[in-house]
Amino acid sequence: MSKLSNKYIAGFIDADGSINVQWKQGVYKPLLNLSASQATLQDEVLHLIKEEHGGRIRIKTIKDREYTELILSGATAEKLLSKIKNELVIKRHYAYAVLSVIEKREPPADLVATKKWLKEQRRVKSLPIPNFPPRKWLAGYFDGDGSIWTSYRKSGGHVQVSAGIACSWYDTEGIETICKAFGGKITPHGKSNNNVQQWIVSLAPSKAIKFLEYFAKHLVVKRDQADFILACSRMGNFRDGKTIHETLKNLKAHPHRLSEPGADVCALVANVKRIPSKLWRKTITAQATVGTSTSA
Incomplete structure (x- = not known):
C-alpha cells in the first residue's frame, strides 16, 4: 500500500x-x-x-x-x-x-x-473552519471516528443507511465543516450528554453516492464498508435489506491489520438481490395483509 x-x-x-x-x-x-x-x-x-x-x-x-x-x-x-x-482542522x-x-x-x-x-x-477553536473538508483529511478523520450503520426494517425488508461521527464538545470543527458540506444534523450524543456532540446524516442512495464517493478511495480501515454501500447505492435502492444489513455488520467486524487480507467487496455485492419496485411493493402488500389478518 x-x-x-x-x-x-x-x-x-x-x-x-x-x-x-x-x-x-x-x-x-x-x-x-x-x-x-x-x-x-x-x-x-x-x-x-x-x-x-x-x-x-x-x-x-x-x-x-x-x-x-x-x-x-x-x-x-x-x-x-x-x-x-x-x-x-480541529487540533x-x-x-x-x-x-x-x-x-x-x-x-x-x-x-x-x-x-x-x-x-x-487546547480548548480554543481552530479558526477559520473550512467551508468544505479536504478529501484525504476526511478519509483520515472518518477512519478514526466515523461510522456507517444500517437500520433493518423487517416489515418492508429494506434498510435505512446512516453515517455519523461523535466528538468532544470543544472539538466540533470537524463535524461542523462536514455538516456544512453534506447536510445532516449535530446534536448531543446520548441523553443529556452535552459533553459529546454527534453529527448524523441519513444516506438515501443518491446521498450515499454524493457523500462516500467524495472520499471513499482514500479510506483505509473503512474502505470496504464504504465501497459496499456505494455499490448498493448505485443499484438505486436498499430493498434487499437483510443481506445489506448482515453484510455491513460482518464488514465492520472484519480485522484491518497489515497481515490480514482485505474483504472481497465485489463478491459481497454479487449476493445483494436487485429487487424490482413492483415485486418489492407486492411483497410489502402481502406482509401488510398477513399482519392485519394475524392481529385480527
Missing part, C-alpha cells in the same frame, strides 16, 4: 490523536508526545504511520478488549507534527501553541503559568 498523505494523517490525528507536552524533572525541558490508539483488530493505520514516521507500538487491554497505541516522542513527534500542522491551533513552547528549547520562566496556558489553548 502507498504511504499515507499528510492530509490523511492530520485527519486521523484530529480524530484519534493526542498531542501533549511532558516536562523532564530537574531541568523542566519540554518533551513533545504525539500518540494515537485504535482497537488492535483495526490498527492498520497505526502501523502504516510507524513504518513511515517512526515511533513505538504498545498493546494495552481495557475492559477485556485489546487496543494498539502508537507513540512518537521528542524529535520524531516534532517532525511529524510540523509536517501536518497546517492540514489539521491546528493547539499544535501551533505546543510547537511554540517546544521550539524554545529551554525551560519556561514560569512552568506553572506555561502549563496553565497550554491547557487553555
Whole structure:
C-alpha cells in the first residue's frame, strides 16, 4: 500500500490523536508526545504511520478488549507534527501553541503559568473552519471516528443507511465543516450528554453516492464498508435489506491489520438481490395483509 498523505494523517490525528507536552524533572525541558490508539483488530493505520514516521507500538487491554497505541516522542513527534500542522482542522491551533513552547528549547520562566496556558489553548477553536473538508483529511478523520450503520426494517425488508461521527464538545470543527458540506444534523450524543456532540446524516442512495464517493478511495480501515454501500447505492435502492444489513455488520467486524487480507467487496455485492419496485411493493402488500389478518 502507498504511504499515507499528510492530509490523511492530520485527519486521523484530529480524530484519534493526542498531542501533549511532558516536562523532564530537574531541568523542566519540554518533551513533545504525539500518540494515537485504535482497537488492535483495526490498527492498520497505526502501523502504516510507524513504518513511515517512526515511533513505538504498545498493546494495552481495557475492559477485556485489546487496543494498539502508537507513540512518537521528542524529535520524531516534532517532525511529524510540523509536517501536518497546517492540514489539521480541529487540533491546528493547539499544535501551533505546543510547537511554540517546544521550539524554545529551554525551560519556561514560569512552568506553572506555561502549563496553565497550554491547557487553555487546547480548548480554543481552530479558526477559520473550512467551508468544505479536504478529501484525504476526511478519509483520515472518518477512519478514526466515523461510522456507517444500517437500520433493518423487517416489515418492508429494506434498510435505512446512516453515517455519523461523535466528538468532544470543544472539538466540533470537524463535524461542523462536514455538516456544512453534506447536510445532516449535530446534536448531543446520548441523553443529556452535552459533553459529546454527534453529527448524523441519513444516506438515501443518491446521498450515499454524493457523500462516500467524495472520499471513499482514500479510506483505509473503512474502505470496504464504504465501497459496499456505494455499490448498493448505485443499484438505486436498499430493498434487499437483510443481506445489506448482515453484510455491513460482518464488514465492520472484519480485522484491518497489515497481515490480514482485505474483504472481497465485489463478491459481497454479487449476493445483494436487485429487487424490482413492483415485486418489492407486492411483497410489502402481502406482509401488510398477513399482519392485519394475524392481529385480527
